[in-house]
Amino acid sequence: MHGRITPMTLEKAPLYAFGADRPDEAENLIFVTNRGPIEHTFAPDGTFHASRGAGGVVSGLLWAADDRPISWISLAMTDADRALAEQLGDGTIAAPAGMTQLTSRLVSVPADMYQRYYDGFSNRVLWFAHHGMLRSDAVTAESHLDWAYGYYPVNEAVARAVVEELHTSGEMTPVMFQDYHLYLAPKMVRELEPNACLLHFIHVPWPSLKDWSSVPIDYVYAIYRGLVANDVIGFQTERDADRFLDGARRFLPGATILRKPDEIFFRGQRTQVRVYPIAITPGAVYESARSAEAQGQAGRILRGLGVGRRRKLVLRVDRLEPTKNIVRGFQAYERLLEDHPDLKEKVTFLALLVPSREGLEEYQEYAEQVRGAIDHVNRRFGTKGWQPIEAIFGNDHPRALACMEHYDVLLVNPLADGMNLVVKEGGLLNRRDGAIVLSISTGAYEQLHDGVLGIDPQDVDATSAALHRALTMHVGARAELASHVRSVLLQDDAGRWLSRQYDDLFHYTASRRRQRVPKLISFPTHQRSIQKHESYRPAKTEPLADRSQIPASVDLPSSIFSDMADSDDYGLGS
Incomplete structure (x- = not known):
């Protein structure tokens, strides 16, 4: 058994100043997310109370940015957020919650519009499409209203806020959009600010062509056209980037697509497609896990379970949602106890x-x-x-991190996951050389496959067998696997992850920064594309839904189709 690993000191790479030709000073960034860095609630006396946001994306970006000046644009999610935004006028808050390098800008929309955008379209449609779980009948008449009166106008509101921020901080200030909630906003920004430097990082797995088949085709066209308005699109894995490019051949008629390096040329815009596997920050993870309160809570839980020499610990830490495949994990554990009765009372499964x-x-x-x-x-x-x-049900991240130090087996079996940071946190923190049973459908598997036991997340028998192997594996073999995982994780951190994106955006927009005028990029010839990538063939596609699926009874504003497929481009009737 190994003691705690001391994290390597990883210095953040310098950020190039977009107004200069060399990395001589820190540059202001604009982050654009659904959930912001600050959450507001009403205090008992009616005043506003501010606390740091709890989302995983937010936490990662906060650490990655560290002391760099950030203008952060996000949606007002709560009644207190909306009230504060309206009181402030433009929703701008300087140095919120004591974060002196941060300026927060809340975009306030009506509560019912936000619900349609967030619960309705983003999470009922897009989230399940991204994870390969959208049923063929999932898009209903209500979904079309969620797009028209939620997703589309909220993206418009966010785009207006970005343009206003660019007018304040400078048109070349890099803008970094995050995730699936804001796919339409980049195109809206580009139309008003042609010189804007835009990057969009997508945290979730990208859908295959088959996964898109249950989404009305006009919406998919609009999503693709929104994304290729960026200078750089970032994905978690090569598989995600490949799927996006497969889709571009289908949903961007007239586009020229090159591979290695991956580029899309569409209507005068050149877009780079890149892979940036998200990283955790060792120092921050250790600090959170080793807090006195977290250690105390974890110690009480584990003592109560009898974990130690007489009882081994299987651990999982997950959000309570369908893509995490929690039920199958418990079914695999049931099969384990059924097939190996000698393990009864010798192992406990702790689910946080x-x-x-x-x-x-x-x-x-x-x-x-x-x-x-x-x-x-x-x-x-x-x-x-x-x-x-x-x-144990509840959100206590430090407590979960402290428990990760003591697992014998960590089970991470989602049906699909862009990366999965739980497996990275656990692999870094664990002090017992615990084994990891990991779904091959996670982005993390691409990085950690040599140090984990990979499973098909839908195969209960295989998952049960992997749990048994992990529990009975020789201590030397477990130590070797755990050491490999740690060595991979200690090579990177969130700051470097952000800096790589910044660096690419800086270089890909160099000519525009010098000229500061709109410029139509010359398309590579179709013949050059064929010659360079003659071995590439798009995947077989499935039939997609079209606008005719929208019931006539659904009253949609005609403006929402202005950014979708033109009939001349896509062969669709009006």
């Missing part, structure tokens, strides 16, 4: 589960399924002194 999107019916139903699976296993195998599964 974070409630998520509780307002959505799909999530409520899945939470009930998870609780039912836990009760079933405990009733079937539990004894007076031993409960096979111990589930």
Whole structure:
């Protein structure tokens, strides 16, 4: 068994100043996200209370940015957010919650519009499409209203805020959009600010052509056209980038697509497609896990479970939502106890589960399924002194990190995941040379495959077998796997992840910064594209839905189709 690994000191790479030709000073950045760095609530006396945002994307960006000056544009999510934004006029807050290098700008939209945008289209449609779980009947008449009166106008509001911020900070200030909530905004910004330097990083896995088949085709066209207005699009893995480029051949008629380096030329815009696997920051993770409060809570939980020499620990840490595949994980554990009765009372499964999107019916139903699976296993195998599964519901990230130090097996089996930071945090923190059972459908598997036990997340028997192998593996073999995982994770951090994106954006927009005028980029010839990539063939496609699927009873404003497919481009009737 190894003691705690001391994290390497990783210095942040310098950021080039976009107004200069050399990296001589820190540059202001504009982050654009759904959830902001600050969450506001009403204090008992009616005043506003500010605290740091809790989202994983937010936490990663905050650390990555560190002391760099940031203008952060995000949506007002709560009643307190909206009230404060309206009170401030432009929604701008300097140095919120004591973060002196940060300026927060809240974009306020009506609560019902935000709900349609966030719960309705972003999470009921896009989230499930990105994870390969969107049913063929999932897009309803209500979904079209969610697009028209939620997703589209919210993206417009965010784009206006970005343009206003560029007028203040300078048109060449780099803008970094994040994730699936804001796919339309880059094109809206580009139309008003042709010289803007735009990058969009997508944290979730990119859908295959088949996964897009349940989304109306006009919406997919609009999403692709919104994204290729960026100078750089970043993905977690090569698989995601390849899928995006496959889709570009289908959804961007007339585009020229080159490979290695991956580029798209569409209507005068050149877009680079790049891969930036998101990283954790070792120092920040250690600091959070080793806090006195986190250690105290974890110690009490583990002592209560009898974890130690007489009982091994299987651990999972997840948001309580369908893509995390929690129920199958418990079914695999049930199969393990069934096939290996000698393990009864010698292993405990601790599940730290974070409630998520509780307002959505799909999530409520899945939470009930998870609780039912836990009760079933405990009733079937539990004894007076031993409960096979111990589930703790709540959001306490430091406590979860502290528990990760002590697992014998970490189970991470999502159906799909852009990266999955739990496996990275666990692999870095664990002090028992614990083994990791990891879904091959996660982005993290591409980086860590030589140090984990890979599984098909839908195969319960294979998952059960991997759990058994992990629990019974020789200590030397476990140590070798754990050492490999740590060595990979200690080579990177969130600051370098951000700097790589910044560096690419700086270089890809160099000519525009010098000229400061709109310039039509010459398209590579079609013949050159064929010659350079003659071995490339697009994947076989599935039929897609079209505008005719929208019921006539759904009243949609005609303006929402202005950024979608023109009939001349796409062969669609009006």
